[in-house]
Amino acid sequence: MQDDDLVEQIKCGNEKAAEELIRRYYLPVLRYCKRHCPSREKAEDLTQETFLKLFQNLHTYRGKKKFQAYLYTIARHLCIDESRKVRFYPLENEEEPQCECQGIRQIEDNMELGRLFRPLTWEQREAVLLRYGEQLTFREIAEVMGCNMRTAQSRVRNALKIMRKEWENER
Amino acid sequence: MRDRELKTFLRRSLRQEACVDPSRLEETVWRCIKSLREQKTQEEELRLGFWGYLSEVFRFDGIPILGLQAVSLLLVCLFLWSFADGPENLPGCMPLFVLAFLPVVFRGQYYGMSEMEAATRTSGAQMMLARLILAGGADLLCITGLLGVSASLHGLGKGLGRMLLYCVVPYLTCMVALLRMTRWNKRGGIWGSIAVLLGFCVFWGSLAKAVPWLYETSAAGIWVVAAVLFSLFFAREICYIAKMGKEGKLYGTIV
The missing domain is CATH 1.10.10.10 (Winged helix-like DNA-binding domain superfamily/Winged helix DNA-binding domain)
Structure with missing residues (x-):
């Protein structure tokens, strides 16, 4: 099913379509956010926030096969906001543990x-x-x-x- | 490195699969669905259409507008009955109907409530348009009544078209002047408009004495041209207000 069809169904309140859309784009958005912030935890937070923002503002989305651009725009803005925040570095060296699959x-x-x-x-x-x-x-x-x-x-x-x-x- | 190799390298390294924490994914799904449910339960507030808005304005301004117009009509009828000897006195009375509209237009400014009006959900221009429609409707009734009275005084059907022009042209000039004053002279709009409208009263009242040939049947063309001209000015002003209303801007009476 196309992204725009899923979005239309979500607008009608279809929860299954919402779940499918999240599962479809969770990994790409996470990957994108990970490239913008050093901590994996933060990237996961930003990914979650991206989807929440998407669902809160989905009524303003006007189709025409631009869903990916719409989603990445939200993610990009959140990443920019995050990069502007004052950072407090912990005293301990909090190196991101490498993932087993890496x-x-x-x-x-x-x-x-x-x-x-x-x-x-x-x-x-x-x-x-x-x-x-x-x-x-x-x-x-x-x-x-x-x-x-x-x-x-x-x-x-x-x-x-x-x-x-x-x-x-x-x- | 050749271009193709570089691109292949970029694709491979940038598309490395990040490890997804299933619990975070489930949490995201759950929170999004929760947000979706919350949105569903919040009933959308329907936007008020223009006619709905007009009826709301009528609730607050309708009675003063109609009441003041009725009082003006009564005074004008009494004047025509007692003193006037011909339809040429009609133009001098028309500014009174516009004058009767002033308390409603400038009420906010007079009581220092313009900012409250400006802070409402609708723009000042929309409010003005609604009031103009209400006043226009009331004036239409008044002019019809006035024509009826005038026709009964000076003979039924005799020169009814001319009498209509004698009502419409001064009315339109006064309305155009009022709207221009409201738009241009925001601070002194109320007093400026009163002065201008009283000036028009004197002007139209004395025109019959100063230029009597203007009220002869042969001068009807001038009245028609004036009616068309001022209708165009008036329509242009209304279009401007409607445009301001659509853009959500203020019109006039803010101090």
């Missing part, structure tokens, strides 16, 4: 990714994340980031250029 290769990939992402601007990083991480179209990325499609395209293109250079320098 293999060596995954850790290596993450380190490599961190190195490639370092020279990128925040917008470029966000655009790459939405494009390759969440598989959004450029139109959807533009909607989430509040820019036009050409800007979104050029952000991704420039980011790829910088990352390619970074990779070659390392070699």
Whole structure:
């Protein structure tokens, strides 16, 4: 069933459709939030808040196959709000425990990714994340980031250029 | 690194499956469904349509508007009966009907309650539009009554069209002037409007004496043109108020 059909059913009060929609997008939203906050716990909180906000404002959503963009916009705003809050770091080193399912290769990939992402601007990083991480179209990325499609395209293109250079320098 | 390799790497590393904590997922589902149920139980408050709103305004302003118009009609009829000797005296009486509308328009300003009016759910422009409709309806009744009285005094059916123009043109000029005064001169709107309307009273009253040929049958064209012209001005002002109302803006009487 398409996202918009599920949303229509939810608007009519169908709880099963609500559950299906949450299960469909819980993991992608969590993954997106995890890239924006250091703590796994916080990412889970933000994911939950994203869905709560979605359900509270679902009556304002006007279809036209833009559900993903709508959902990621909520998540993005929450992540931005979170990044603005004053942080209190605990005295103990609260390293995030690695998940059991996370293999060596995954850790290596993450380190490599961190190195490639370092020279990128925040917008470029966000655009790459939405494009390759969440598989959004450029139109959807533009909607989430509040820019036009050409800007979104050029952000991704420039980011790829910088990352390619970074990779070659390392070699 | 070639482009394709870089993209493949990005896809692989960015789409690494995050571990989902089943208890958090269930908690999210439960909280969202709870929120959905709460929304369902909260009954939506229906928005009041324009006619519903008009009836609400009528509850508060209808009686003063109709009452004051009735008093004006009575005074004008008495005047026509006692002193006036022809339909050319009709224009001088018309500003009185608009004058009778002032207490309702400027009530908020007079009692220092404009801010309360501005804080209501409807905009000042919507309120003004509703009052204008009510006053317009009352004036229509008054003009019909006045024409009836005038026709009985000066002969039934004789020059009824001209008498209608003598009522409509001054009425429209006064309404346009009132609306302009309300819009432009917000602080001194009430006193400015009274002065302008009394000025119109004198102007239309003395016009019959100063320019008698204007009330001859051959000058009916001028009256028709004036009626069309002022109708256009009036319609433009009403459209402006309606537009302001839609945008939820204020119109006039805030101090």
